[in-house]
Amino acid sequence: xxxxxxxxxxxxxxxxxxxxxxxxxxxxxxxxxxxxxxxxxxxxxxxxxxxxxxxxxxxxxxxxxxxxxxxxxxxxxxxxxxxxxxxxxxxxxxxxxxxxxxxxxxxxxxxxxxxxxxxxxxxxxxxx
Numbered sequence: 001x002x003x004x005x006x007x008x009x010x011x012x013x014x015x016x017x018x019x020x021x022x023x024x025x026x027x028x029x030x031x032x033x034x035x036x037x038x039x040x041x042x043x044x045x046x047x048x049x050x051x052x053x054x055x056x057x058x059x060x061x062x063x064x065x066x067x068x069x070x071x072x073x074x075x076x077x078x079x080x081x082x083x084x085x086x087x088x089x090x091x092x093x094x095x096x097x098x099x100x101x102x103x104x105x106x107x108x109x110x111x112x113x114x115x116x117x118x119x120x121x122x123x124x125x126x127x128x
Contacts, residue, residue, distance in 0.1 A: 023050035055094035
């Protein structure tokens, strides 16, 4: 039964077209939240690929794990709790994974929540 459900999922739900759209949606959302952070001049950004992204409380370009470790971990923790308060569930480490059930409206809601976080916490997100 489990194999049949998996086969149906890949054959009828998670099709190549659905995977392409999901990854493109993730790229659009990540670009939007990064634009919000850049415009506000805060030390906060999102890295990732396709439908996966992670929040980082740093203004430095992220090239290695050391670049991430030097970020403001308290701000990242606050991001998790602010997202939870907004009804958006992400991993405590800042990881966000989209799925095929997350559409444009849910993406817009996440972007709006990030914008609210940046506006409310701007003083704590200043580059060091």
